[in-house]
Amino acid sequence: MSFTLDPRASYMMPAHFGPRPMHPNSSGWYHDVTAMTISYITDREKLAAYLPAPYEVDEEAVITVTYACSKNIDWLAGHGYNLIGVTAAVIHKGEKDTLRGTYTLVVWENLTDPILAGRELQGIPKIYADIPDHSLIGGKWRTNASHFGHKIIDLSIDNLRAPTEAELKLGAEMQEGRDNPMGCRYLAAAGGFGTAINEATLFPSESTVSEVQLGEGKVDWKHLTWEQNPTQFHIVNALAELPILGYLPAVVTKGSTNLVLPERFTRTLK
Amino acid sequence: MSFTLDPRASYMMPAHFGPRPMHPNSSGWYHDVTAMTISYITDREKLAAYLPAPYEVDEEAVITVTYACSKNIDWLAGHGYNLIGVTAAVIHKGEKDTLRGTYTLVVWENLTDPILAGRELQGIPKIYADIPDHSLIGGKWRTNASHFGHKIIDLSIDNLRAPTEAELKLGAEMQEGRDNPMGCRYLAAAGGFGTAINEATLFPSESTVSEVQLGEGKVDWKHLTWEQNPTQFHIVNALAELPILGYLPAVVTKGSTNLVLPERFTRTLK
Amino acid sequence: MSFTLDPRASYMMPAHFGPRPMHPNSSGWYHDVTAMTISYITDREKLAAYLPAPYEVDEEAVITVTYACSKNIDWLAGHGYNLIGVTAAVIHKGEKDTLRGTYTLVVWENLTDPILAGRELQGIPKIYADIPDHSLIGGKWRTNASHFGHKIIDLSIDNLRAPTEAELKLGAEMQEGRDNPMGCRYLAAAGGFGTAINEATLFPSESTVSEVQLGEGKVDWKHLTWEQNPTQFHIVNALAELPILGYLPAVVTKGSTNLVLPERFTRTLK
């Protein structure tokens, strides 16, 4: 008896030991998410150079760097991990799908399990970094990422305060119709030369926020050599060379996120 | 100017920052590899249940567990990592390609970078585990793997001695025509349901051995729950339930390995 | 100009670079502490064998295992760490000081900085282990500790519920006059043979609790060999051999702790 795939099940390599584990307590919920979100305006032309068609820079060339410390994640049996994700505000102008939202430039995570699932099932360009839990001292939130001992980025948010009613309303309006996290799912042919899969994807999620504070954010991208970070230096340097023309208000939130929406699964955009 | 792929280059996600980094000092060489290799006979029928067609169990149902501690890896700018790989002796009986070799059941590695490249470019089912450097005390070599603090496997080799001429000759003969590492490159469609890529792959490599010792090996697979290792428990339990019907001589080697053979790239088997 | 000690300052090795760093934002506060506390009755005689005079087992032979995940620690500039501590309910019957409280049998921590300070300045027998953040799934809290890849302990609390008024009152009464964390500060003479310091210490702290839940706890001590954990196996085995004769209600709390009380510093007991 050899192994055969069940066409109704979901698999990842190694597939031959059976489908991705299911469990009654599993779900898409990340129950305890603490996030630092820092957005800034960058150079429109320089940003556009990293967007594959039919993605275009949105009205404003906004880069958003998000640190999230997630705990009590159901599909990881209650374990957690940290990430630092980088997105650009974009419009996807496809033949069928025209959507405003965010294009994921890169996501560093400090746990391999979600890196594999995110890359292969959703087209999220996740890669590894050491990301310590954020520190909080003197009212200032800080964290960083590094790989092979070499720093990739420092980020911090200071001078936190409660948002005003007007700010909350403005924030909700700015999100209106733009809560569409997108990316490009690229997989090479076996051997690495040629393209096997190259498609735009949309990976909806849903968040509830229990606490929100506004502050002044700062990101400090490092420049790296091949010797320091042979698999990622070109990514870090590209981000370091996108100018920071001005910061938007930074945000610290606590809440929950659900990555598996039964009515809106990850799908390919046309 | 938007991003476009160079058809002659090799990419991995995120592709939009450019091809996989090249460097004059990069190559496929792993210059300093210390390995413990432990093989055992298992139940033929039980093993066959994990092999997708057209893979079949070879004459003998042999499982091989290999721990490798690699240093001075050129493509990682001289860094290293540890792995524990599990293969089965198989024949690939395809329409075009009939080959004896090994089918990779799973590989645990303690560094994400080679996990991503191995999965996506070669179809090697690599996943993450904490794998300490081997210890050597009282003449006994030991190592282990664990994830989320829960042990996956203990392995050890004891009573090491130099091989005889006859053993070296026999070992070379047994390898003859069987040095074909193979696997199954499986990638789901976006969203995780349905199959995008499902193909047998061959990923040749070349090793030179500077030291070799024979000994008595032992592997001790653990049983795990979903709560202990939600992404891998089914893999570990499947391996733990393959009976160990007898050990072959275990081997400790030091040497070098080249994973990029210009004349024999990773390719799809038909 | 050579280095001289300032008699008014506090030093740790290396002392010659100056006193322990002070900073306006530093303090003894651990602002965000999540704890799992599991107590059980053990054999009185067996426990007594580990207590140096003038410590004696209290009315009941209670062992308490506490996991604490601490964040936003002021003296660590807002960083955090995890610990698993083991104490026994004791009476210190000294010539001058008679006190009921807890005797610290051992504390594992996953960060070296507080291990050094706790050992040298307070006489808390801290040692290192890998301690992941607790997981929470299906209402059950779990964590574990391991070293060199080998498990030391699994602990969990299940079936959590709010305490009744009567339980809260009883809990407060049982703490009354017993909130005295104590230990034995032992330091060998240079070279390791002979005793340089051997004294009972009291290291008061102060906690505020913002959330409390009661549940059913479980601890599972492992047995280890010298080869698995050469510096700690005797500690783990001793604890594993203390029988669990019955559990008390386990507690999950969130709150804050201050380890530096200006009016009640760590001191030696007589």
Added chain:
Amino acid sequence: MSFTLDPRASYMMPAHFGPRPMHPNSSGWYHDVTAMTISYITDREKLAAYLPAPYEVDEEAVITVTYACSKNIDWLAGHGYNLIGVTAAVIHKGEKDTLRGTYTLVVWENLTDPILAGRELQGIPKIYADIPDHSLIGGKWRTNASHFGHKIIDLSIDNLRAPTEAELKLGAEMQEGRDNPMGCRYLAAAGGFGTAINEATLFPSESTVSEVQLGEGKVDWKHLTWEQNPTQFHIVNALAELPILGYLPAVVTKGSTNLVLPERFTRTLK
């Protein structure tokens, strides 16, 4: 029956579970040590400010930074660890003991067990850092240390070559009578104020070298803030401010080291 110390045994906290474990396979041998040693001349007055009497700067104000990657350590049951140590060339001009050798300014190690033993039993000022295994690419050896994600030091050795006979002879002569590793064992009184132990120590070891290469070394100390490294920033900054007035030839070695010499134990200097 309470716990009592055996006066003939060697203990560390927690002492009440018995003496430091002994095992037939244990010894002071580090069987596989790969080291990078980089020495430089610094400012005599500035260095003198960190030496407690009766230590004095030797004829030349030489700082030596040594990275050692040790494997197969007997007392750790065959496990290993990495360190970066910093010493100064000194003369101990005591009332009884006048010795030329090295004064240990600080040692970073990536494993807590030897940190505790080194501090408490020998007076070696060991503290923790993340220290990756060295990388070797393009003939250049590199490593680094960091803590909480913030870099402490980068070090490298390039242009390696075999030493000449004259160089080997000179090296041996320069070591003659100076192979005396020394330090200052400082332990505060309970509570951290006042001095309990303050003594010069000598901790002899013995090394055999199987390979040696000479090259050009470079060290790059970083400047850190309290927020980045609250327990060590003052140490790193002090070292960063000692000028590098010129490098001596750097050395890469492989060999073995024995830290327990039966005839020459660690002892206090007078």
